[in-house]
Amino acid sequence: MTEDRFSAHRSLLFTVAYEMLGSAADAEDVLQETWLRWAGVDRSQVHDPRAYLVRAVTRQALNRIRTLSRRREDYVGEWLPEPLLTHPDVADDVELAESVSIAMLTVLETLGPVERAVFVLREVFDMPYDEIAEAVGKTPATVRQVARRARGHVAARQPRVRVTRLEHKTVMDRFVAALHTGRIQDLLDMMAPDVVLIADGGGITAAALAPIHGAELVATMLAGTDRAAFETTAVWLNGAPAIRIESGSGGAAVSLVIENGRITRIYATSNPQKLTRLEKPADLTR
Known part of the structure; x- marks a missing residue:
């Protein structure tokens, strides 16, 4: 059952991680780390596996971004x-x-890690603000502000x-x-x-x-x-x-x-x- 639930959402999870990281290889690593954590979870306490896994992938991707930012400096x-x-x-x-x-x-x-996560989860995957807040460790009010700022930043730079x-x-x-x-x-x-x-x-x-x-x-x-x-x-x-x-x-x-x-x-x-x-x-x- 663990494998089935994770596999059912794997394409979605990969897409979230890839959009946050811009790297398929790093996205695959994030999925592996998320799977290892998912395997140890008491699934009777998880009411919405899809939302739970998206939040878990987001947290792992945010951790990975910090490593990548140092690598990209060189x-x-x-x-x-x-x-x-x-x-x-x-x-x-x-x-x-x-x-x-x-x-x-x-x-x-060009966005900061949290801005990027908030933008992707809200604008692309239409996640509720309270779920995004839990994923990025911010309050829903802060997430709304971050989303508005990120939306303006992207709109000014994407094709018209x-x-x-x-x-x-x-x-x-x-x-x-x-x-x-x-x-x-x-x-x-x-x-x-x-x-x-x-x-x-x-x-x-x-x-x-x-x-x-x-x-x-x-x-x-x-x-x-x-x-x-x-x-x-x-x-x-x-x-x-x-x-x-x-x-x-x-x-x-x-x-x-x-x-x-x-x-x-x-x-x-x-x-x-x-x-x-x-x-x-x-x-x-x-």
């Missing part, structure tokens, strides 16, 4: 969330797809308009075609003037150590790529159409943010330690 270059291969139907739940997007996870990284699945895929396909031509003008036609490219090589692969700003610089850099040395595959990453690149020097996962038919953000992850979840789709749910 990270080489820009840090991006670990991309996940997902089923296309994740996009059917628009709010879930938005919450697990690379763009959103990058924004959540939602893009349909078809529009996203259309722009992505044109971007891939432009990559293969290598013509700067073709790339410029796809990008907003203030486009930003953020690359994460983790000091293991060659990648820009700071964000590259502006269409001219981004297009020039992309046009200089050896087109004969890489192959591109359309995939679904984090609930949206994306690109997987394979080359002799390694691979990369590329996600785009699109507004008004133009690319405004390019997230390129080439750190091989973050490309281990691109073979089997992750089970994400709310």
